[in-house]
Amino acid sequence: MANVEKNALPMKNIDDALQIRNHLLIQLEKATRIHDVSQRQKLLNIVIAGGGPTGVEVSGMLAEMSKKIVYKDYPEFKEHQLDIYLIDAADKLLGSMSQKSQKEALTTLGKLGVNIKLGISVKDYDNGIVSLSDGTTIETATLIWASGVMGRKAPGLPAESIGRGRRVMVDGFNKVIGVEGIYALGDLCYQTADTNYPNGHPQLAQVAIQQGLLLASNILKTQVGKPMKSFSYKDKGSMAIIAKFKAVVDLPKGFFKGFLAWLTWLFIHIIPLVGFGNKAKVLYNWFWSFFTNDPTLRLIIRPEEDDK
Numbered sequence: 162m163a164n165v166e167k168n169a170l171p172m173k174n175i176d177d178a179l180q181i182r183n184h185l186l187i188q189l190e191k192a193t194r195i196h197d198v199s200q201r202q203k204l205l206n207i208v209i210a211g212g213g214p215t216g217v218e219v220s221g222m223l224a225e226m227s228k229k230i231v232y233k234d235y236p237e238f239k240e241h242q243l244d245i246y247l248i249d250a251a252d253k254l255l256g257s258m259s260q261k262s263q264k265e266a267l268t269t270l271g272k273l274g275v276n277i278k279l280g281i282s283v284k285d286y287d288n289g290i291v292s293l294s295d296g297t298t299i300e301t302a303t304l305i306w307a308s309g310v311m312g313r314k315a316p317g318l319p320a321e322s323i324g325r326g327r328r329v330m331v332d333g334f335n336k337v338i339g340v341e342g343i344y345a346l347g348d349l350c351y352q353t354a355d356t357n358y359p360n361g362h363p364q365l366a367q368v369a370i371q372q373g374l375l376l377a378s379n380i381l382k383t384q385v386g387k388p389m390k391s392f393s394y395k396d397k398g399s400m401a402i403i404a405k406f407k408a409v410v411d412l413p414k415g416f417f418k419g420f421l422a423w424l425t426w427l428f429i430h431i432i433p434l435v436g437f438g439n440k441a442k443v444l445y446n447w448f449w450s451f452f453t454n455d456p457t458l459r460l461i462i463r464p465e466e467d468d469k
């Protein structure tokens with residue numbers, strides 16, 4: 162969708178996240194100077210496309226921000242706070258997770274006031290209007306795209322090696338199908354040889370890490386003439402944070418939610434940070450934000466280019 166590509170804000174990496182933060186703060190600043198109620202509401206409406214973990218996490222966080230931070234910083238908005246819409250073409254949130262997690266996400270976000278629209282897809286976003294497949298529209302200055310990951314183009318690979326979402330088709334050893342000596346791993350690859358995942362693996366960090374480790378050991382094996390081992394994903398579980406003190410954790414043999422799940426999410430995401438100093442700093446910042454509901458980083462940072 163060309164208009165969506167042009168006008169929506171993607172949520173895929175740190176640059177995107179900074180861009181979204183700047184954009185949202187700018188819309189809030191603008192809204193303080195607009196007295197026309199409908200024009201102002203347009204700036205305070207936020208539409209998020211995609212009800213996977215990213216969309217759920219972003220909408221929960223913005224709903225909390227609306228309730229606990231925005232009204233403090235902008236007393237003008239007491240009556241017109243952020244209106245958050247979460248849209249998904251499927252009939253559930255967190256489609257890749259358990260039914261219990263899906264239900265919990267729906268209930269928690271509903272309680273936070275997020276307008277959830279399921280079974281409906283975004284069709285267009287032009288002139289500040291999001292058009293939906295049910296014929297309705299939402300006026301907004303902000304459409305956050307939290308759906309689907311597309312691989313970068315890999316020019317030179319034969320067309321038959323490229324699958325859905327530009328994922329590169331690989332065999333059980335992560336070797337690209339149709340060419341010699343090229344391997345693809347993680348999000349970028351599409352592997353159907355793993356009997357438990359005939360439709361490919363979920364695009365998760367654990368898949369990428371496990372494939373990377375196996376490929377490294379397989380390449381070493383080939384150097385000493387030993388046979389390579391085929392990849393089989395070991396699911397350690399998945400989780401999503403929904404709101405403050407609320408998260409869901411799906412384990413291969415169980416499910417838990419609430420405060421314990423939230424603590425688990427924080428712990429698991431602190432562990433891989435590089436260096437003790439970073440871990441301590443992030444932990445301290447989170448602690449401070451969670452206690453005070455007052456994160457300090459409300460800076461609008463824009464590259465010079467944009468200002469010109």
Ligand SMILES: Cc1cc2nc3c(=O)[nH]c(=O)nc-3n(C[C@H](O)[C@H](O)[C@H](O)COP(=O)(O)OP(=O)(O)OC[C@H]3O[C@@H](n4cnc5c(N)ncnc54)[C@H](O)[C@@H]3O)c2cc1C
Binds near residue numbers: 172173174215346365
């Ligand atoms: C918002 C968001 C939240 C997520 N949260 C979670 C989570 O909580 N848990 C989880 O397990 N997963 C999560 N994921 C998914 C997870 O990030 C990916 O599954 C994981 O990063 C995949 O690792 P990768 O190495 O395959 O790809 P990437 O991490 O994307 O790394 C690929 C790298 O290759 C580089 N690159 C691209 N093209 C080229 C080129 N031509 N030449 C050289 N380099 C190139 C890219 O710049 C990038 O650095 C999340 C994803 C998103 C977008």
